[in-house]
Amino acid sequence: MAATASPSLLSYQNFNSLCDSVEAFLFDCDGVIWKGDKLIEGVPEALSALRSKGKKLVFVTNNSTKSRKQYAKKFQNLGLEVSEEEIFSSSFAAAMFLKIKISQQTKRVYVIGEEGILEELELAGFTGLGGPEDGKKTVDLKPNCLFEHDKNVGAVVVGLDHYINYYKLQYGTLCIRENPGCLFVATNRDAVGHMTDLQEWPGAGCMVAAICGTTKREPIVVGKPSTFMMDFLLQRFHIKPSKMCMVGDRLDTDILFGQNAGCKTLLVLSGVTSLSELEDPSNHIKPDHYTNKLSDILQFIET
Amino acid sequence: MAATASPSLLSYQNFNSLCDSVEAFLFDCDGVIWKGDKLIEGVPEALSALRSKGKKLVFVTNNSTKSRKQYAKKFQNLGLEVSEEEIFSSSFAAAMFLKIKISQQTKRVYVIGEEGILEELELAGFTGLGGPEDGKKTVDLKPNCLFEHDKNVGAVVVGLDHYINYYKLQYGTLCIRENPGCLFVATNRDAVGHMTDLQEWPGAGCMVAAICGTTKREPIVVGKPSTFMMDFLLQRFHIKPSKMCMVGDRLDTDILFGQNAGCKTLLVLSGVTSLSELEDPSNHIKPDHYTNKLSDILQFIET
Incomplete structure (x- = not known):
């Protein structure tokens, strides 16, 4: 309306x-x-x-970098009384979306994003791959080197990622392009956001666009x-x-x-x-x- | 036609x-x-x-990762007789485009990309910032920390970058959003490419889309x-x-x-x-x- x-x-x-x-x-x-x-x-x-x-x-x-639990703690640290039940984050939305859409057999999800998404995925019964764990990984572009990815990943969730790198971009791209039926879920597409008090920074829309650019696919946006x-x-x-x-x-x-x-x-x-x-x-x-x-x-x- | x-x-x-x-x-x-x-x-x-x-x-x-000179060397290493004059790379195209479009006073160009772009920019008389030098930089999202960028950058050139990171994305975004008249130039928008013999990898289209996603601007494509x-x-x-x-x-x-x-x-x-x-x-x-x-x-x- x-x-x-x-x-x-x-x-x-x-x-x-x-x-x-x-x-x-x-x-x-x-x-x-x-x-x-x-x-x-x-x-x-x-x-x-x-x-x-x-x-x-x-x-x-x-903002998907935190789970509902982590947000409740942030509110508390800032002196605000807000309970977990009053918080709806796009990290939670991504996990709930997959719970509805993905078969119980397909439990593996690759994450371009941060801890919040992984925590909500785990609470919802998924195995989250990627995220912070892949933040320092690099690629080897030598001849005969094959970049391997998990063929059982049934969804790629993309959110704000301050540790975005070429490894994660290739991993997410391979899952979406090569795993049959693999879903491409975006927590949100905010272009920029106030990650600090003094200025704006690239938002999830930046990482989501990067994956659109390489897969030529459009995501399902849950935020x-x-x-x-x-x-x-x-x-x-x-x-x-x-x-x-x-x-x-x-x-x-x-x-x-x-x-x-x-x-x-x-x-x-x-x-x-x-x-x-x-x-x-x-x-x-x-x-x-x-x-x-x-x-x-x-x-x-x-x- | x-x-x-x-x-x-x-x-x-x-x-x-x-x-x-x-x-x-x-x-x-x-x-x-x-x-x-x-x-x-x-x-x-x-x-x-x-x-x-x-x-x-x-x-x-x-492929903008190499200059014409570096490509001539690659041809030679592969046993092919190809001279520099027979090679037209998007790294060269980006430098030529800026030579035509940017005033002689505005000589500073931020690069999300690799050595080839920087080398061609230098040959054309520009000062290239970013590129490989910023490949290992990280950001500090603490309160009161201001991410500073060069206000005299007159263009951002985006190409294939195997060392893409949040630092470069923020730097390029700030130049395009905040420096008056700053140009956004893409070497090309290839979604993927054969960076190795065995498989495809994200191409410049990935990095270019990321900057489009955060600036909400469309680039000038020279490739x-x-x-x-x-x-x-x-x-x-x-x-x-x-x-x-x-x-x-x-x-x-x-x-x-x-x-x-x-x-x-x-x-x-x-x-x-x-x-x-x-x-x-x-x-x-x-x-x-x-x-x-x-x-x-x-x-x-x-x-």
Whole structure:
């Protein structure tokens, strides 16, 4: 359900109207809650204020480098009380997708990505190959050398990988091109993200594009803007999507996800999207509301 | 000039007719002349036979890992007499393109690729950054750490890079996104190539797609199927394109290049393209002729 009207700047009136109309707020993390390992100013107070109004809080992140468990720990380290059950990460989504799609016999999955994907795969009963273990591997391009890959790999999961290398690219490519029926799953396609507080870095969209470039195949995307995660969220919380508001910093993932799922949407300008990008005529993804940063709601909220 | 008729299997008759109608044969290298560091059977004899018929031989390769000088040495090591002047590599094309397009003040170029690009850039008067030198660099994603890049880089050249890593991806991305007017040049977009004799490996298309994925920009491609190199070739040899035959193993680069330039085209099945791919209804790139391997001409040639 795409919004057609122009997005409105968040105000006392429209925020309270929004707040009254929803039961849950879904939050993206990078660029909304934190940048890298630094909390964005005022976030703890804003989340507390929403909780005190009886709102359910859910965290929906495309960043696959951590598992739900690891995210719960990150929240805790930053002084935020968030439980594992409130977290939906694209690492979890990838594992859940494979649990539904892959036969019980095909349990081996090659990972271009980090620990979070491997941990969620293991919890779901898969054997994860690759990932950090292959981070320092190199290739040998000598004559008569054959690069061997596991013919039983039934899926390749590609996510953000700070240790991307030619070994992993060849391994993933061989599985997708040569193993019959091998699935190509992308956690997400974010071009860039705030991996640190001071600047943006290449996101999973970089690694996913690399594998598209070499396999000439398109992936199944399980993270935002795909609404795959919404099914699990609905199962757990029994709240109608129209009673949810998605809060994010990216138009093409967060806001599109919210719109695709039928939620209300709020863009914050504390991450990768600038006001001029939002207002650019070439942008067709319009949130219901926008504001500079999450803590702006503190001036409107009635406690 | 795209061929509309079905490609014909090379025969005594059509080969001799082709041979009579052209003055020069242009050859792709990987998958035609060699696979990795191994010569394909019968190639020296086939090249000799064409030379003895008075044909001009030119080698046009998308593989940017070597400079023309390094390629001449590779030919020599494999026992083939080929001079530097007969070689047109995408590393050379990238340097020539920048020489035309970049102002004399902007001499700094960041390279995601290997030695060949750096060597050609230096010959053309540029300062190449990155490449092999950045092959072992890692990133530090700690808070308050800023990844610095050279604000004076005026172009990023992306080619095949066996040492691709997150450092280079971030460096190239920052130059393209943040340096005003910075050009994004791809040596080529081959998905895979015969980097070794026994199998295919990710090609430059993999690294180029990765940078497209993170910058959301499309590159200028200087290698095949772009006909940019043809201008230099015409300057040197003064032979009309219609009097040339492009011989290659890839439909979407070699054969398309030949057709785009107005040459006759011959596909060899000794590289990445199989007969079933050629004949697949989804393939719309049809060479004039095809044969299993270059040395098939030996049975037809009259010396």
